[in-house]
Amino acid sequence: MNNNTSEKSALVIGAGIAGLMAARVLSEHYDNVVVIERDSQPEMPGTRAGVPQSFHLHQVLPRGEMILERFFPGFLEDLVALGAFSSPNATATMTNRYGTLGFPGDGKAMTYSRALLEWALRQRVQAIPNVRFLYHQEVIALETNSDRTVVTGVRIRERGQLEHQVTLSADLVVEASGRSSKLSSWLSALGYKLPEDERVKANIGYTTRNYKVSANRGENVAVIVVEASPATGHFTGGVLKRIENDIWTVCLASVGGYYPPTDPEGFEAGLRSLPVSPVLADMLQGAEPLSEPRGYRIPECVRHHYERMEEWPSGLLVLGDALCHFDPVYGQGMTLAAIEVETLAASLSEQQGQPQRGFERHMLQQMQDAIAPAWWRSTVEDLLWPGVTHSGPDALQDVPLLHKYFDFCLKQSTHQLERLQQKGEFNMLFFKYFMMNWLFIAPREVINADMLNALLESETQASKQAILAELFAGYDQSIETVLAGIAPNFSSTFQLPEGF
Structure with a gap:
């Protein structure tokens, strides 16, 4: 990565939300930061092949937005400038089986797509002088010292190329490639014994369709959420959110193997048949569809307990969905990635950029502490629905x-x-x-x-x-x-x- 042995370098695997935020934090403590991304460099905001769920509805919770604004001052203004929906009259309405609650906007709330959020983050990170990106590259293995106790870099190749490989050296490698992470396989190949993962087999499914915002209804609604009753035997909920370019993105979601339909007629019928309220169907009456319904399914959510390994190599960290991927129905994933990166930033600052021996293992435990409440809460909620099971090293009580x-x-x-x-x-x-x-x-x-x-x-x-x-x-x-x-x-x- 550089020829100056006195300089410190860091590698980030993955240019998603977690990887981009990690690169921002590492840039303060490492002389050179390289982000390795499997996809090609985007030329505009849009969905990416490497993030198959990116078309679907996303939202950063207020706590996550607070962290983003702290790391990237003025970031929320960037989103508005790029077209994120923001109106002082916007309201969020949440309907559940017991009633409807309205949350008036304060003029600061905004809504946007995952694509716009990631684009804005990438522009900020690419502007950092000591950060550079390697696009259309895939990591195929970790590089280590002779006794495999220290990760010294990674081996990469251009996507589609099987022969030519390049080794990149670094003082720290951060795995943030998402739920498709191969970290478990890499560690096993190096001879490390892996602990039991925690798994929630929830058979999650959701279907999303975009509509043109109706002229007489768009300004006064930012988000509508509908939550279903367990009387149906399955969780089924719907969300309507206004994003950039006068688009409503509408999602039907389910847990327990009751998958929302992906054909236009079935999707529209699903909106009308939500057990709590037909408000989504009413709002979309006469609205122009801009896309076909797209479905996405997640058989299980997995939490890796790397912090319980008997040995963990120095020079390696993991965060984001590569560490734990959550049930997306609850909309916590991107916020939890921000919390994890915030945890990393605090630890690096405490050590003044000079990580001590055992830093990586300590960080693993801190990351687990940071995500534990959300994992526990979403797991308990998922277990309410028939067919959902939980397994792992620790049983849930009560x-x-x-x-x-x-x-x-x-x-x-x-x-x-x-x-x-x-x-x-x-x-x-x-x-x-x-x-x-x-x-x-x-x-x-x-x-x-x-x-x-x-x-x-x-x-x-x-x-x-x-x-x-x-x-x-x-x-x-x-x-x-x-x-x-x-x-x-x-x-x-x-x-x-x-x-x-």
């Missing part, structure tokens, strides 16, 4: 109680927030359930006796007793003890947005 407790939180929070919104009021207490799902607060802030009592406050005494009897049937300990036992004590740092 899942039936958690299902009942979270459903009660959703019900009471929705009812209370609806009541307050009608009066023009707001109470953060009843917003906590949603803040947990959006990765701003820890599950323990929702799973505790004080929260339960607050949610029960509006109930009659007889109703309270019936609810508690149903929730804690089969448990002979105090409510406080039971709730303290089912709420994992995650060590991850949570951060509320400014103004809350």
Whole structure:
């Protein structure tokens, strides 16, 4: 990578969201950073072959946008300049089986496609002087020292070329190539023993179609979310989001093997048959389709527990979907990648750019700590649906109680927030359930006796007793003890947005 042995170099495998953010952070601590990407260099925002899900609906949660703005000041303004939808009158509407909540925009909220987000990030990273990109190249193996304890670089070749290979040396290699990562195979080939992965076989499917925004409906709606009832036997939900170029992107999603249709007639029928509300179909009445429905299926989500390996080579890190790929139905993936990169940035800053021995293993554990709450929450939610299974080194505890407790939180929070919104009021207490799902607060802030009592406050005494009897049937300990036992004590740092 360079001929100056006093300079430090880093390699990033993959130019997706995680890889681009990692390159930005590494550029502050390494003299040279090279990003290796399998796809060709894009000439405009668009879907990429290497990201087959990129056509489908994506959104960075507010916490992720906060991190992006911190690493790339003015980044959100870049998105608006590129065409991201932003309006002071925009509202997000969330409908679930217990009611509908409206979230007025503050003039800062915006919506955009995955393609536009990635394009804006790439432009920022490509402008960093000590970062360069190698496009249309694929990594075929890790390079190590003689005893295979230190990763010293990678071996690459141009896509489509089988013979000519090139070795790139580096002080640090960051694997961020996504869910198609071959890291497990590379490590096995080097003789490393891999721990058991954690797997959620959820048979996830979603179908997306784009429409032209209706002139009389586009300005006052940014996002509409519809969440289905378990009475159908499967999770089925829909999301409509306005993105750039006056486009509505509409997605039907499911968990448990009940895949949304991919033919136009079936897709339209699916919109009308959402069990909670036909609001999506109503909004799209007369709207012009801009694409055919496209489907995407994910048989399982996998969390690699590399931090449990007996040995881990120095000079190697992994993040993003290459470390853990989540159920995309909950829209947490890109935000979690940002949280992981934020974790890396904090650790490198603490060590003043001079990683100490064992730095990589320590980072693996920190990454796992950062993603653990979201993985636990989405896994618990997925297990609500028939046919979904979980396997791994650690069994999940008290899942039936958690299902009942979270459903009660959703019900009471929705009812209370609806009541307050009608009066023009707001109470953060009843917003906590949603803040947990959006990765701003820890599950323990929702799973505790004080929260339960607050949610029960509006109930009659007889109703309270019936609810508690149903929730804690089969448990002979105090409510406080039971709730303290089912709420994992995650060590991850949570951060509320400014103004809350």
